[in-house]
Amino acid sequence: MDVDGTLVNYETVLPESAVVAVRKARENGHKVYICTGRSESEVYDDVRSIGFDGMIGGNGTYVKDNDEVIFHKVLSxxxxxxxxxxxxxxxxxxxxxxxxxxxxxxxxxxxxxxxxxxxxxxxxxxxxxxxxxxxxxxxxxxxxxxxxxxxxxxxxxxxxxxxxxxxxxxxxxxxxxxxxxxxxxxxxxxxVNDIDKGKSVELLLNHIGADIADTFAFGDAKVDIPMLKKCAVGVAVASGCDEIKAVADYVTDAVDEDGIYNAFKHFGLI
CATH class of the missing domain: 3.30.1240.10 (Hypothetical Protein, Haloacid Dehalogenase-like Hydrolase; Chain: A; domain 2)
Structure with missing residues (x-):
């Protein structure tokens, strides 16, 4: 899932319901990764302390499964x-x-x-x-x-x-x-060229041996579209842009209206 505009709002407020949803989904055996434009240094304690299985950062330039970095490409x-x-x-x-x-x-x-x-x-x-x-x-x-x-x-x-x-x-x-x-x-x-969130999702899935058929992507912005297209089910938050809502398989409620929790509930992840 994307972070800014999806997991947190653009005042960086993190709804408690989203925390509950992520933790409950992981308790139920699902893996949850953030897939964000943020770099590692921007994943602050409020987000990090939720508990994730890893991250895709820099809009795809950095991929980590738990503590193992499996891909990192920087500008020369x-x-x-x-x-x-x-x-x-x-x-x-x-x-x-x-x-x-x-x-x-x-x-x-x-x-x-x-x-x-x-x-x-x-x-x-x-x-x-x-x-x-x-x-x-x-x-x-x-x-x-x-x-x-x-x-x-x-x-x-x-x-x-x-x-x-x-x-x-x-x-x-x-x-x-x-x-x-x-x-x-x-x-x-x-x-860097030739990298996006969708391609890095594929890298991560290949590394952990996961099936694309078992994936959900959550986003709010144009940069999230490759991720939503790559995954089996693409979910946009209602507070997101029109472009991503047009390609999403499902539009959940806005970030501040428990959109993540409600989508996890809707799809039986929690």
């Missing part, structure tokens, strides 16, 4: 330098997403605050409570930005053209957007 140091310099030249604020931490550009907090509040508003959350430091409590400011351990890089879009230009500038990588649909997106991101 040369690509990272190219991206950082290109974003700097365009005055686009950004942060590096690494398993060792999140490393922000000099003015990301100022530029990112408006965008993250807008995203909260889109999702029907109380944007007055949303800040960069509430969403990213362990973000590092003033750290080294030329790194060799970067899963992906997110940046604030000044306009949709910034994303279109990133596609031209980085044809060997995987530019995308998040925080809104199409030209209303608030953030861009750049990661």
């Amino acid at each position: 140091k040369e690509d990272t330098r190219h991206i950082v310099d290109w974003l700097g030249e365009r005055k686009l604020e950004f942060y590096l997403e690494c398993n060792s931490g999140l490393f922000a550009s000099e003015k990301f907090e100022d530029a990112g605050t408006k965008a993250i509040k807008e995203y909260s508003k889109i999702l029907g959350q109380d944007s007055d409570k949303t800040t960069i430091r509430s969403v990213f409590p362990n973000m590092v400011f003033g750290g080294n930005l030329y790194r060799d351990d970067v899963n992906k890089i997110s940046f604030v879009l000044n306009s949709y053209q910034d994303y279109l230009d990133s596609v031209k500038e980085f044809p060997n990588l995987n530019p995308g957007t998040w925080g809104g649909e199409g030209d209303k997106a608030l953030f861009g991101d750049i990661g």
Whole structure:
């Protein structure tokens, strides 16, 4: 299952019913993995303490079964330098997403605050409570930005053209957007090519010897669509985007309306 917008809302509030659902499902013999855009360093104690069988992170670039890392692909140091310099030249604020931490550009907090509040508003959350430091409590400011351990890089879009230009500038990588649909997106991101959540689900299933016929995927956003398509049953939360609801096999209630618990119950997982 995805984390942001699926397991937790975009104020990072985790419904107690979701905790109960995950723990009960595991007690019943099911394996539960998070499949998230977050890197290892962003899986904070509230989520980690629920108890999972492993994780897929960085939108598929990192796969772990329990404590065993079975796949990890990062941006090359040369690509990272190219991206950082290109974003700097365009005055686009950004942060590096690494398993060792999140490393922000000099003015990301100022530029990112408006965008993250807008995203909260889109999702029907109380944007007055949303800040960069509430969403990213362990973000590092003033750290080294030329790194060799970067899963992906997110940046604030000044306009949709910034994303279109990133596609031209980085044809060997995987530019995308998040925080809104199409030209209303608030953030861009750049990661390694030929990796998505669906492909990494397949890697994980092959490793543990599981049958795709026995799988459920839970998500809320466009980036989750490959995962929903890969698994036998794809579930979207009602608070998710229209694109994912259109491809889902089942739409459960919103995150804050016990959507995960109700879906687990509906499918007899608990």
